[in-house]
Amino acid sequence: MTKKYLGQRITRNEDPRMLTGQALFVDDVEIPGMLHAAFLRSDYAHARILSIDVSAACNRPGVVAVYTAEDMGDFWKPGPLLVPAPRGIEGAFFHARTQIPMARDKVRHVGEPMAVVIGESRYLAEDALADIVVDLEPLEAVADLERALDPDAPLVHDDMESNLGSFVPQRKGDYEAAREQADLVIQRRIVIDRGAAAAMENRVLVAHWDAKSQEMTIWDTTQAPIPLRNGLAGMLGLAEHQVRVIAPFIGGAFGPKIMMFQPEEVLLPWATMKLNRPIKWIEDRRENFVATTQERGQIHDAESALTKDGHILGVKDVFLHDSGAYDPYGLTVPLNSQNHVMGCYDIPSYYSELKMVFTNKMIVTPVRGAGRPQGIFVIERLLDIAAKELDIDRAELRRRNNLQPDAFPHNHKIIDQAFAEFVIDSGNYPATLARALDMIEYEKFIKEEQPALRAEGRHVGIGVVAFIETTGVGPYEGARVTIEASGKVSVATGVGTQGQGHFTAFAQIVADQLGVDVRDVHVVTGDTAHFHWGTGTFASRGAVVAANAINAAAKGVRVKVLKLASKVLGAPEEELELADGMVRVADIPDQSIGLGELAVLANPMRGAVEPGSEPGLEATDYFGPQYGATANGTHAMILEVDVETMMVEIKRYVVVEDCGTIINPLILEGQVHGGVSLGIGNSYYEQLVYDDNGQLLNGSFMDYLIPRSTDMPPRIEIGHEVTPSPLNPLGTKGAGEAGAIPVPSLFAQAVEDALYDYDLEVLEMPLSPNRLFELCYQKGS
Amino acid sequence: MSNLKTITVTVNGKHYTRDVEPRLLLSDFIRHHLGLTGTHVGCEHGVCGTCTVLFDGESVRSCLMFAVQSDGHEVTTVESLGDIDNLHPLQEAFMEAHAVQCGFCTSGFLMSLIPFLEENPDPTEEEIRDALAGNLCRCTGYQHIVDAVKLAAENMAVQS
Numbered sequence: 035m036t037k038k039y040l041g042q043r044i045t046r047n048e049d050p051r052m053l054t055g056q057a058l059f060v061d062d063v064e065i066p067g068m069l070h071a072a073f074l075r076s077d078y079a080h081a082r083i084l085s086i087d088v089s090a091a092c093n094r095p096g097v098v099a100v101y102t103a104e105d106m107g108d109f110w111k112p113g114p115l116l117v118p119a120p121r122g123i124e125g126a127f128f129h130a131r132t133q134i135p136m137a138r139d140k141v142r143h144v145g146e147p148m149a150v151v152i153g154e155s156r157y158l159a160e161d162a163l164a165d166i167v168v169d170l171e172p173l174e175a176v177a178d179l180e181r182a183l184d185p186d187a188p189l190v191h192d193d194m195e196s197n198l199g200s201f202v203p204q205r206k207g208d209y210e211a212a213r214e215q216a217d218l219v220i221q222r223r224i225v226i227d228r229g230a231a232a233a234m235e236n237r238v239l240v241a242h243w244d245a246k247s248q249e250m251t252i253w254d255t256t257q258a259p260i261p262l263r264n265g266l267a268g269m270l271g272l273a274e275h276q277v278r279v280i281a282p283f284i285g286g287a288f289g290p291k292i293m294m295f296q297p298e299e300v301l302l303p304w305a306t307m308k309l310n311r312p313i314k315w316i317e318d319r320r321e322n323f324v325a326t327t328q329e330r331g332q333i334h335d336a337e338s339a340l341t342k343d344g345h346i347l348g349v350k351d352v353f354l355h356d357s358g359a360y361d362p363y364g365l366t367v368p369l370n371s372q373n374h375v376m377g378c379y380d381i382p383s384y385y386s387e388l389k390m391v392f393t394n395k396m397i398v399t400p401v402r403g404a405g406r407p408q409g410i411f412v413i414e415r416l417l418d419i420a421a422k423e424l425d426i427d428r429a430e431l432r433r434r435n436n437l438q439p440d441a442f443p444h445n446h447k448i449i450d451q452a453f454a455e456f457v458i459d460s461g462n463y464p465a466t467l468a469r470a471l472d473m474i475e476y477e478k479f480i481k482e483e484q485p486a487l488r489a490e491g492r493h494v495g496i497g498v499v500a501f502i503e504t505t506g507v508g509p510y511e512g513a514r515v516t517i518e519a520s521g522k523v524s525v526a527t528g529v530g531t532q533g534q535g536h537f538t539a540f541a542q543i544v545a546d547q548l549g550v551d552v553r554d555v556h557v558v559t560g561d562t563a564h565f566h567w568g569t570g571t572f573a574s575r576g577a578v579v580a581a582n583a584i585n586a587a588a589k590g591v592r593v594k595v596l597k598l599a600s601k602v603l604g605a606p607e608e609e610l611e612l613a614d615g616m617v618r619v620a621d622i623p624d625q626s627i628g629l630g631e632l633a634v635l636a637n638p639m640r641g642a643v644e645p646g647s648e649p650g651l652e653a654t655d656y657f658g659p660q661y662g663a664t665a666n667g668t669h670a671m672i673l674e675v676d677v678e679t680m681m682v683e684i685k686r687y688v689v690v691e692d693c694g695t696i697i698n699p700l701i702l703e704g705q706v707h708g709g710v711s712l713g714i715g716n717s718y719y720e721q722l723v724y725d726d727n728g729q730l731l732n733g734s735f736m737d738y739l740i741p742r743s744t745d746m747p748p749r750i751e752i753g754h755e756v757t758p759s760p761l762n763p764l765g766t767k768g769a770g771e772a773g774a775i776p777v778p779s780l781f782a783q784a785v786e787d788a789l790y791d792y793d794l795e796v797l798e799m800p801l802s803p804n805r806l807f808e809l810c811y812q813k814g815s
Numbered sequence: 816m817s818n819l820k821t822i823t824v825t826v827n828g829k830h831y832t833r834d835v836e837p838r839l840l841l842s843d844f845i846r847h848h849l850g851l852t853g854t855h856v857g858c859e860h861g862v863c864g865t866c867t868v869l870f871d872g873e874s875v876r877s878c879l880m881f882a883v884q885s886d887g888h889e890v891t892t893v894e895s896l897g898d899i900d901n902l903h904p905l906q907e908a909f910m911e912a913h914a915v916q917c918g919f920c921t922s923g924f925l926m927s928l929i930p931f932l933e934e935n936p937d938p939t940e941e942e943i944r945d946a947l948a949g950n951l952c953r954c955t956g957y958q959h960i961v962d963a964v965k966l967a968a969e970n971m972a973v974q975s
Contacts, residue, residue, distance in 0.1 A: 045910050045911060045913065046910065046913065046915070048918075049909070049910040049915050049918075050899040050900075050902060050906075050910065051899060052915050052918030052921055053893075053896075053897075053902060053906040053909055053910060053915060053918075053921060053925070054853065054893065054894070054896065054897060054898055054899050054902070054906065055851070055852065055853015055854070055892070055893040055894050055922050056853065056899060057918055059852070059855065059919065061846070061852070061855075061856070062846075062852035064847070064850070156843075157836070157838065157839075232953060233917075233919075233953055234855075234857045234863060234865055234917070234919045234920045234951065234952070234953050234954075235855070235857065235917070235919045236857075283917070283918060283919075284917060285855065285857075285917050285918070285919025285920075286916075286917040286919060286953050286954055287917075288953065318859055319857070319858040319859055319860060319863075532917055533916035533917030533918065533954045534916070535916070700913045701913065703913075703959075704913050704916055704954070704955060704959055707955055707956030707957075707958045707959065708916065708953070708954045708955055708956050709956075710956055711953075711955075711956035711957070712953070734858075734860055734862070735858045735860065735862035735863055735951070736860065736862055740951055740953065741956075742947075742948045742951065742957075743943075743944045743945075743947035743948050743950075743957040743960070743961065744944050744945065744947075744948045746944075746956055746957050746958065748940070749958065750956065750958055773956075
């Protein structure tokens, strides 16, 4: 098989539709007779519901129905626990308290739905929200993580003894013994606050129950159409085949759209069956800020023990993780943090306590990075502080502690998000680091350029940090590949697509296996009517798990093609080649048959076929990795701080990325760019500011700043290292989240270096110009 | 509704006469009344630029205008540019440079850039970044969009 497309910069199959406004997004779905939903959400973070009077709303012209929890009867129940807690960790516990479709007795966060209005238009439904009279008794709210664990703190869940939702201690080796032997122990408190995913498309849903055909169709901005279909069918008492979930083009997701059985997702399908009319709900941006899941809030008390030559002997980290009001996504995020503290380093001993805390804030589920940026921030900050204390160059300190290329598979010996020991499959960390240092011209900058700039009174700093990203986790994905009578190829897989270029990257793999033009491979993702086995798009796994399933299915078709063509052409299979949409005898080019013609022969209309033969040139296959592949990288940047305004200008930004085999460098680079831009937001622009009452103070794009074109570096320079993963046939590792992960660590280091004369230590994220000013001047510089 | 207003508006060269509520947003009118769903809506408070269209040739945020304000005016949306088999040079450059990921913000970028490139057919990178600063994109980090605008400017200069 010649690899014509794998690894090539192929422009995307899906772009012409997107560029001309012809791609279907959920809000584009229009069905005659469609109603519109609007949700009445709590303005209080914590309050008891005394009464809800919807009578005036019901009487408003154009309102079809108003529902509260009371109307839902037995259908009202907490959502399923999407990710269970890992078993077998000594001393660990986890209390599941999952979200509810509408608040019944009390509200636990601002934005929690209390009633839904279904009306003839979105405008009318929203009007009617103002007619609903709710009597709430405000309760003291807990917004602060530490306050939430005070013995006298109000309880988010009244049936619990405290707000401690989970406790997970994990240990590797003997940290206390390591501490005894250490020449240097560094202890710091590190605080990371929340940010939003802020996909440009808010959540949108259309639910359409057709009573005559007894079929439910749901268009949903979800990352996981198949599990959603299966769960909703169960809840609604329907067979799975009666429910079709379509995730068409999705306008960005970045994590929160993997959260399933959200109140709106449960209520609309229920209501369309009651009313027998299609219903649409369009989330507005304000709702997206208060009612779509968020991430990142953690407080770490971390320490590291080192020898005087900078070798890490051990790390200890006790941290609080903000879960918000419920914990439907289990421990995925804080377990990732706990794991990634060990990063790409050889750390002989580690002790970590994870404490997951309920607060009266929106629920936390993964946002691009998913706990990893926090873990990386902790270890990279500890290393930076050690470098200063020991007077060892930052890059050199990382080099000394890097896992070496012969260390793999390396078992970090604690349990990870996939409930197995955290094993890193492969990598070449020193090479990645060296390449980044080379690209940014680290030595030259430190020795020549920076002293000259400082002499001019300028504050220009350099940063270099390394990171890993666990990717491509199981359990599995599947795909079906079919050669059609036209000679074109159809591919269906269960994962959804939110901009990752699946219609092209997956097509490249199939085109190589079957010798067809990449433009002749038509990929369908995220439609349960086309493929109904799979889990979803998350954890940077599309190019690992789904791509390998597609590769396997395409290989299956190739086997069928060769077998049939061998008969038809009268030549042994070994002499056949697939190219240009044909099968031909290698040395006799005119002895050939088109794939379309072959597909017709494989699916005869009349006559006999061999007993046991399957019709068509089609195969379905699945892939599940033994464990997740771990990508890695090094980021480096040079930035200048204007000490008058504390505005920063990123002058250079270098990424060296190792995500194994590259399917499409163009798409990969796009993923890296986007990740870096979120990371820059997480570092200097984006912070969800909650007050002590659990009120979000900056829930709009006027107040919550996401990076603009002018906030980005002039160029993100990318170098690729390629260490194929031994865990899958393609050798891929995920890349979707990587770009975002190390940026806060990098930013902190570079800012400290730029502000060398302020003796600054950055122990928090996100920063902002105001906050950086405070940090500089609270030291009295 | 009793207080409907009759408006006549030219959208992509086609005349439409419709009865609309005075409060109906221009973005909703374009999308849900005229069925031109290529224009997307991202924030409904005028920051993200996703809903950008041309209003008498100038780029505006259609979520910050009412449909009634378009009475007697000319609106141009992404559907007026190329079609799938015959992309506009700017669309072609977006594809070539991989300036599209999820594609949700794309129409807004295109409609901001059309008048920009008319006014400034040979922009510097800094001018391009300034021109893009009114549109938010969460996927691309903007670099490939900047590349696309440069490429489009070059290609359009050759063609003209």
